[in-house]
Amino acid sequence: MIGELEVVARDIAGPTPSFAESRSHLTAMWGKRAKGTAYACLAFKHAETEKWIEEAYEWPRQASQVWQAIERHAADHHCFYSPNLMRTESRSKGNSVQRRWVWLDQDRAVVDAGFFKEYPATRTVASGSDGHTQRFWRMDALLTTEQHQQACWGVGRTLRCGNDKVTDNDLFRIPGTLNLKHNPPVPVRLVEVLVDATYDGRAFRDAVRADDYAVTDDEPANVPDAVRPSQMPAKGSSLFNALSDDTTGKDSGRYKLTWNAVALCREAGYTVAETLWLMRDYEPGRDKYEVEKHYVGGLPLKIAQFYADKIAKDEKGIEPEDASLMPWLGRTESGDWQSGNGELVNIADLLATSPPVANFLEHEFILKGHVVKLTARSGAGKSITTAVMGFHWARGLSATDLEEEGTRQLERPLRVLYLDGELGVHWWHRYLGLMGATGEDMSNFLLKCFPTWPSLAKDEGAKRFWHLFNATTPDVVIMDTLSAFTKGEKENDADTWARFDERITLPLKVRGITFIINDHAGYADEARRGRGNSSKQSNIDIEWGISADANNRDKLYLTREKDRTGLIPHKLELRRYDDPLRIERIVHPTPTDGVVTVDLGRSGSRKAGRPARDFERDVESVRAYLGANPGASANQVFKNLHIRKQRVYEAYNLIMGEASEVDDALSEDI
Numbered sequence: 001m002i003g004e005l006e007v008v009a010r011d012i013a014g015p016t017p018s019f020a021e022s023r024s025h026l027t028a029m030w031g032k033r034a035k036g037t038a039y040a041c042l043a044f045k046h047a048e049t050e051k052w053i054e055e056a057y058e059w060p061r062q063a064s065q066v067w068q069a070i071e072r073h074a075a076d077h078h079c080f081y082s083p084n085l086m087r088t089e090s091r092s093k094g095n096s097v098q099r100r101w102v103w104l105d106q107d108r109a110v111v112d113a114g115f116f117k118e119y120p121a122t123r124t125v126a127s128g129s130d131g132h133t134q135r136f137w138r139m140d141a142l143l144t145t146e147q148h149q150q151a152c153w154g155v156g157r158t159l160r161c162g163n164d165k166v167t168d169n170d171l172f173r174i175p176g177t178l179n180l181k182h183n184p185p186v187p188v189r190l191v192e193v194l195v196d197a198t199y200d201g202r203a204f205r206d207a208v209r210a211d212d213y214a215v216t217d218d219e220p221a222n223v224p225d226a227v228r229p230s231q232m233p234a235k236g237s238s239l240f241n242a243l244s245d246d247t248t249g250k251d252s253g254r255y256k257l258t259w260n261a262v263a264l265c266r267e268a269g270y271t272v273a274e275t276l277w278l279m280r281d282y283e284p285g286r287d288k289y290e291v292e293k294h295y296v297g298g299l300p301l302k303i304a305q306f307y308a309d310k311i312a313k314d315e316k317g318i319e320p321e322d323a324s325l326m327p328w329l330g331r332t333e334s335g336d337w338q339s340g341n342g343e344l345v346n347i348a349d350l351l352a353t354s355p356p357v358a359n360f361l362e363h364e365f366i367l368k369g370h371v372v373k374l375t376a377r378s379g380a381g382k383s384i385t386t387a388v389m390g391f392h393w394a395r396g397l398s399a400t401d402l403e404e405e406g407t408r409q410l411e412r413p414l415r416v417l418y419l420d421g422e423l424g425v426h427w428w429h430r431y432l433g434l435m436g437a438t439g440e441d442m443s444n445f446l447l448k449c450f451p452t453w454p455s456l457a458k459d460e461g462a463k464r465f466w467h468l469f470n471a472t473t474p475d476v477v478i479m480d481t482l483s484a485f486t487k488g489e490k491e492n493d494a495d496t497w498a499r500f501d502e503r504i505t506l507p508l509k510v511r512g513i514t515f516i517i518n519d520h521a522g523y524a525d526e527a528r529r530g531r532g533n534s535s536k537q538s539n540i541d542i543e544w545g546i547s548a549d550a551n552n553r554d555k556l557y558l559t560r561e562k563d564r565t566g567l568i569p570h571k572l573e574l575r576r577y578d579d580p581l582r583i584e585r586i587v588h589p590t591p592t593d594g595v596v597t598v599d600l601g602r603s604g605s606r607k608a609g610r611p612a613r614d615f616e617r618d619v620e621s622v623r624a625y626l627g628a629n630p631g632a633s634a635n636q637v638f639k640n641l642h643i644r645k646q647r648v649y650e651a652y653n654l655i656m657g658e659a660s661e662v663d664d665a666l667s668e669d670i
Contacts, residue, residue: 123194380547424449483520
């Protein structure tokens with residue numbers, strides 16, 4: 001499954017909803033009549049802001065309003081419904097009027113499909129993501145809440161694909177609407193209907209061994225003792241803020257608040273015992289699961305069950321037979337596994353070809369097809385820097401390089417996959433707006449926020465990364481930040497980074513993918529040095545240490561910490577500007593230290609210039625330095641200018657030649 005939380009730009013043109021299909025399916029699920037008063041529950045999630053709207057209508061009296069609500073929201077919302085009618089307007093567990101449907105929300109591959117031959121689903125829906133279906137079996141008699149939940153659990157276990165939706169108030173996508181997670185959007189379709197397929201409830205439950213699955217609300221599980229974590233959540237972090245929430249009361253959202261807090265604890269690497277300690281006084285959860293006295297085992301049991309379910313889901317993972325998800329194992333072109341290191345390099349053929357031309361995405365800063373790491377303390381500005389660059393590359397532009405005609409154009413727009421482990425969609429909504437982004441120009445910018453993957457230094461986490469990579473086929477991968485994708489690993493252990501590089505860095509490098517990594521600095525006396533074992537840098541091509549100016553946080557100083565290419569200067573200076581949010585490369589002429597560079601401002605804030613990369617600019621820089629430091633040698637110029645040595649010497653020799661010609665002319669006149 002590609003995304004728990006994923007944002008991509010969407011084209012306006014594309015598939016359109018089929019509301020006739022929506023009406024037909026919902027009428028079949030809910031029935032044309034209802035005993036007494038019953039309510040049909042709908043839910044809508046905005047595709048960009050992810051804001052939820054829930055609505056309930058008396059069924060079938062307000063059926064026309066149900067159709068109007070779906071048509072009103074379908075253009076920019078994910079549309080969901082509850083298959084069961086509710087006694088009241090509240091879509092709460094156990095509130096359903098009747099439970100005649102057993103269902104399966106199938107997001108993972110079915111291992112044992114033989115069950116479908118004996119018990120084909122009454123209605124099957126393709127939810128819009130490859131391999132994902134929703135299947136519904138109609139029972140001949142009503143089920144109790146417990147029987148329904150046991151049967152849903154049993155179906156998932158029988159098919160060995162799991163079932164994430166087992167309660168009588170769960171939500172499913174509405175056929176005829178659109179799955180907006182994809183670009184272009186994908187229709188949700190009713191793909192099979194067996195009108196006469198109604199099953200004996202007792203026989204069906206026996207077939208899936210439903211009685212083997214005790215309903216967790218009624219039977220306590222093994223809950224470990226709470227253990228105080230050795231490291232507390234940082235103040236101001238998303239987890240710290242979530243744990244500080246004291247919202248209580250019915251319809252306050254306490255259920256979602258609780259599970260968001262538990263999920264953040266798990267993503268931060270806390271064990272179930274540590275999470276129990278952190279949430280021992282968590283008010284929304286205690287109010288929901290203990291004050292009401294409705295749930296045996298209270299909040300601790302619920303937390304333990306959450307961890308057990310997530311661990312089981314992670315262990316299931318992606319089928320290991322798909323070798324494309326394990327590129328670190330190596331394959332020949334024919335797809336056969338190879339045990340050696342592949343073919344040897346033909347040195348003669350190598351030397352017979354011309355050296356590759358350096359292809360900079362950002363001149364002397366980011367080199368295409370290489371692994372580049374930006375290291376800085378939290379808040380220095382590395383995320384804004386990579387976000388602005390990714391935004392420009394996706395539109396086929398450099399972020400900092402200007403030419404006489406304007407911003408330098410790349411060969412083509414690049415598909416940029418931005419893996420965000422700490423910012424979140426609200427940050428992106430704000431900052432993409434500040435950059436001037438619109439949905440129409442963002443189809444190549446692919447954003448995934450807070451993926452709930454295991455560490456990418458482990459096989460299961462790496463498989464999930466490569467599943468997403470294969471589905472999106474990016475040219476550039478930006479990982480922000482490295483620690484968010486190696487949770488639970490020991491940063492000071494060389495083996496951690498050897499496993500990460502083997503599974504992620506080197507396969508990307510072999511494919512020629514530009515891999516940008518943001519990393520936190522971890523030393524108080526060295527703001528640019530990344531924390532962790534030194535082997536963390538072993539497969540990095542270029543590393544920049546970033547620090548912000550103490551008096552102007554918009555000014556960033558970049559120092560080269562590592563360069564395998566021989567093409568990178570020792571220092572660069574960047575500055576952020578607003579309206580729109582952008583980055584400029586600037587260098588101030590300072591005769592006292594000999595640093596002479598050119599302001600690369602954008603129109604609107606300062607006079608636009610050309611990048612100091614061609615020979616003419618080299619000559620100007622060297623000439624300016626010699627004007628401020630008469631008699632300086634070529635070596636002295638090189639030591640003080642951020643220009644490659646060969647270029648300095650060429651410019652220096654040209655200037656000295658011009659001076660010699662002037663002296664000769666004066667001598668002849670005399």
